[in-house]
Amino acid sequence: MTRMDDYRLLGRSGLRVSPLSLGTMTFGDAWGWGADEKDSKRIFDAYLDAGGNMVDTANIYTDGQSERYLGEFLRGRRDSVVVATKYAATREPSDPNAGGGGRKSLRGSVEASLKNLGTDYIDLLYLHAWDGVTPSDEVISSLGELVRSGKVLYLGISDTPAWQVARMQTIADMRGRPSFAALQVEYSLIERTTERELLPMAADLGLGVIPWAPLGGGVLTGKYTAADLATPGSDAPAGTRRDHAKANGTLTTRGLAIADAVVEVARQLGVTPAQVALAWTLRHPSVVSSLIGARTPEQLQQNISALDVTFDESHLDTLHEASDIDLGFPHEFLMRPMVRGVTTGRSTVRPRPIRTW
Template identity: 60%
Template sequence: MSLTLDTYRPLGRSGLRVSPMALGAATFGTEWGWGAGPDESRKLFDLYVERGGNFIDTANTYTDGSSERLLGEFTRDSRESLVLATKYTTLRRLGDPNSGGAHRKSLFASVESSLRRLGTDYIDLLYLHVWDFTTPVEEILRGMDDLVRQGKVLHVAISNAPAWQVSRMQAIADLRGWAPLVALEIEYSLIERAGERDLIPMAREMGLGVVPYSPLGGGVLTGKYSRADLTAQDGASDEGSSRKSFNLALGTVTERNLAIADVVKEVAAELGRTPAQVGLAWTLRKPGVTAPVVGARTPEQMEGNLGALEVELTAAQLGRLDEAGRIELGFPHDMLASDHIRRVTTGDLRIETGR
């Protein structure tokens, strides 16, 4: 069954309704050496919203603040109908230790700055962007709850954090009557599936909607990399060369990942679709996933990405894709799923699960 941007999904345990694909605004601005200028960014925004999209993802330091500033301009006449998500914790001023981190001072200062840049008096969804390993969880949760009570933030969420800390935070929020976490943003794609070990099962159990970023594996799943890139020292010399060099430096171009991309290309050829559309369609249909974050530099790229909503994968194709990128879940998951454990715990009993 195909989807549309106006086929809305509830976000986690909240009643907030969001599109099944979020518009990633990290490409709004060219300060990082790639991305879209103001005019192109406006076209991307308009294309997404005109198709019924309402879920927009940014962060306080994306493109050195330009992402939020541009969104403030673009959303001026449609603010109430949109769900704006932003983040805090990354350094806003180099050399200032309190301009970043998860603590209360950083949280309040970052939110005030984001509100000014976005030209709004509230943020629909605020993520803790990166776990800092130093701030007590009670300080984070109480600060977030205070902002919710003040009306400056409507819902809170978390990204890039250990599963055990997220579940602990959710339990504390519930016990103390503080605002619960409603979303978990993680890197998740056919080539990055570590979230299947603990993060995604935890999110489903604790009521957090999963919002995957980099659902195309840094572009690897689009088919733009080849085995020649395995030994490349520099990126290509085209407009996206800086981004390509960045991805090569991150080590996402590996023999394993290129083999997965080959399977994606095979399935795409069978369906008459692009590899990017197939890679996104797989993520869109994974249990627990609310909305992958999809960015683009041009309207043509955005149109292509939105085409993933219409892709219908057969059970056999899903199985091939799953198998291509399958990972070992490790202990205790593989042990608990083994035939031996099934025999010693349930024997021949028939027990219905998943209710």
């Protein structure tokens, strides 16, 4: 399909990023299932050696270990790596202003991230998740102030309703403020509901999509069975990877059925299920770079090999039949022949192509 050093532009920005980004939620063992510092360094080096250039972390990943490890690994090569981190997750549960999308939370989080990362700027800063209460104008204006200060170069947003993202992007454009270059959302064969609003919005408004959990929390690797559904789990970050998959809603009867289809396509192609799942996300024209995580360099190399996977129509039919979703209203309604006949008569109209920037 492509190479790791076949870089893409992130949204309508001039930032060049690899088709696979290195997720570093597995850097650190504070949550009980990540890689220690030595193994994390080996994974980081292997990713850069393969031509990758974007690493993704967050202020709370492994209780700050992830950012601190990256700060050590970046010494001597900071400027050649695109560093993405996030704010909004609380740094102190007892402090109401230590989390959320507000200006005070943002300032405290960014200052802590800069210290952890050992740098004076962040390449890409995401709002990690919408808190439902902070005014959208405060979010976009506060983020813009950081860009103008030079502490942040590009902006992204994650896990936020499409109408809020569109509103903020429009406000930024109309008022001449820095706008979002990236949209990070859950997207996989298990979680395709982002195809309803978020991915089309990103294409139209110029945001590059970075899918998280493209392997469905590990379910699409085929490592779980129906027996795992009956095992009690935990919602805490320090739980197991299986706990996270169950809490996130990917380890379900439906998820296992989709995984079976992925395993079968992988068998036909002679590749791993993980490679099939990753390669599928990269087919979407709005996706710029998919997040990959690994606990060993060998696992990382296997994931990178997803770039070599190609599908024929029968493979795609198998995957889409297993993972199909209802687009819901108004999308299903607008595609009905009766409605299309009312709006277009006997004429046909070619849709606009997806924008390229």
